[in-house]
Amino acid sequence: MNSEQFIKKIESFKKELPYTRGEYVKKTWGHDLHSLCSYQGKLKPAVAHWLVKMFSEEGDVVLDPLGGVGTIALEACLQGRKGISNDISILASTVAKAKISFPKIDDVMKELARLEEKNRNSILTEEDYLSAEFGLNASVKDYFHEDTLREILLFRKNLCLENNPSAERCYVAANLLHILHGNRPYALSRTSHALTPFAPKGEYIYKNVVGKITERLYKCAKFEFPENYVKGESYWGSYENLNCEKANIIITSPPFVGMRFDRPNWMRLWLCGWNKEDFLETSKASLDRMQMSNWDVYYTFFQKCYSLLKEDAFMILHLGGSKKYDMVSELAVRAKDYFKIVDIVYEDVSNTEKHGVKDKGTTDKHIFVFMKKIRR
Numbered sequence: 081m082n083s084e085q086f087i088k089k090i091e092s093f094k095k096e097l098p099y100t101r102g103e104y105v106k107k108t109w110g111h112d113l114h115s116l117c118s119y120q121g122k123l124k125p126a127v128a129h130w131l132v133k134m135f136s137e138e139g140d141v142v143l144d145p146l147g148g149v150g151t152i153a154l155e156a157c158l159q160g161r162k163g164i165s166n167d168i169s170i171l172a173s174t175v176a177k178a179k180i181s182f183p184k185i186d187d188v189m190k191e192l193a194r195l196e197e198k199n200r201n202s203i204l205t206e207e208d209y210l211s212a213e214f215g216l217n218a219s220v221k222d223y224f225h226e227d228t229l230r231e232i233l234l235f236r237k238n239l240c241l242e243n244n245p246s247a248e249r250c251y252v253a254a255n256l257l258h259i260l261h262g263n264r265p266y267a268l269s270r271t272s273h274a275l276t277p278f279a280p281k282g283e284y285i286y287k288n289v290v291g292k293i294t295e296r297l298y299k300c301a302k303f304e305f306p307e308n309y310v311k312g313e314s315y316w317g318s319y320e321n322l323n324c325e326k327a328n329i330i331i332t333s334p335p336f337v338g339m340r341f342d343r344p345n346w347m348r349l350w351l352c353g354w355n356k357e358d359f360l361e362t363s364k365a366s367l368d369r370m371q372m373s374n375w376d377v378y379y380t381f382f383q384k385c386y387s388l389l390k391e392d393a394f395m396i397l398h399l400g401g402s403k404k405y406d407m408v409s410e411l412a413v414r415a416k417d418y419f420k421i422v423d424i425v426y427e428d429v430s431n432t433e434k435h436g437v438k439d440k441g442t443t444d445k446h447i448f449v450f451m452k453k454i455r456r
């Protein structure tokens with residue numbers, strides 16, 4: 081796509097904001113895989129869908145270096161592009177890998193059976209049980225019947241998500257992560273919330289973990305895929321260390337001001353192996369925490385994005401804004417040696433955004449910054 085075509089597309093995007101129309105408004109719009117596992121901070125699939133559709137072409141490589149649970153990469157894969165997602169969060173990158181590598185459900189079932197066998201041969205230690213004393217809204221152990229907790233602890237011990245797990249293992253993990261807490265019958269916890277594990281209420285009822293995962297996998301087996309879908313790639317780590325093929329376009333959504341991804345997602349991170357120390361120390365490497373004290377971290381971010389793009393390629397940022405903060409200006413200053421801003425599109429979301437979660441801040445507009453890589 082050349083600059084002229086890009087500018088024309090922006091004009092039409094600005095005029096239509098197509099994801100705010102018709103069926104795209106529905107909260108549930110999107111391929112079933114988008115709902116594989118809840119994640120606080122996930123982009124609306126309809127926004128990802130239209131950005132990919134309008135600003136990339138079939139066969140392109142679409143990269144999201146701050147990819148969360150892979151919403152943009154998944155949309156790319158479903159539209160015949162190769163989606164590449166990267167995230168510093170072990171939780172987010174595991175879920176992204178599950179979604180964009182499209183493993184066969186039969187193979188996922190086999191992996192579940194292997195893990196079940198491993199669990200049967202494992203013995204829980206005092207340290208395993210102590211890990212369940214941790215919690216932010218309440219201790220992990222307060223959420224579950226003791227037998228359910230024992231089964232969850234065995235999975236926590238054996239998933240080993242830090243060791244470059246297979247797509248099949250990530251798929252099992254994503255399903256388990258999703259059903260970990262909530263207020264619906266599928267949830268393993270006492271009554272809580274599906275997105276953020278608010279303090280639990282109600283009875284302690286035993287739920288068979290493998291049985292619940294299997295039920296969900298049967299549902300996943302019915303998912304349908306477009307003929308032209310392409311398998312993507314998911315990486316775990318900071319964008320600084322990302323090493324992948326060069327992209328035709330980067331579409332990404334950096335953390336909104338005031339947002340943190342560790343706290344509202346804490347129990348799922350715990351299941352991925354995090355403990356108290358990780359919430360205090362490991363999370364400090366995340367942009368959401370770094371940008372609280374200094375925006376200069378974005379100099380290296382734009383430099384890295386520059387190096388990951390093909391010549392004359394484009395980059396789109398999806399940002400949050402409010403009367404209190406101006407993320408666009410902060411980022412624009414740090415991008416100017418690498419990218420030229422082509423246009424900025426604002427969407428007023430003051431009436432449409434419902435913030436169930438306190439630390440999402442006071443975002444009242446969404447901002448799309450369209451940029452072109454500078455020739456150096």
Ligand SMILES: C[S@@+](CC[C@H](N)C(=O)[O-])C[C@H]1O[C@@H](n2cnc3c(N)ncnc32)[C@H](O)[C@@H]1O
Pocket residue numbers: 119121122123124145146147148149150151152166167168169172317318319320333334335336341365366367368
């Ligand atoms: C707004 S969220 C992106 C959500 C994503 N679009 C989705 O739909 O799931 C920003 C993401 O940046 C990630 N992040 C923060 N610091 C990072 C870093 N240094 N390297 C890679 N990812 C990082 C966070 O973990 C978070 O998932």
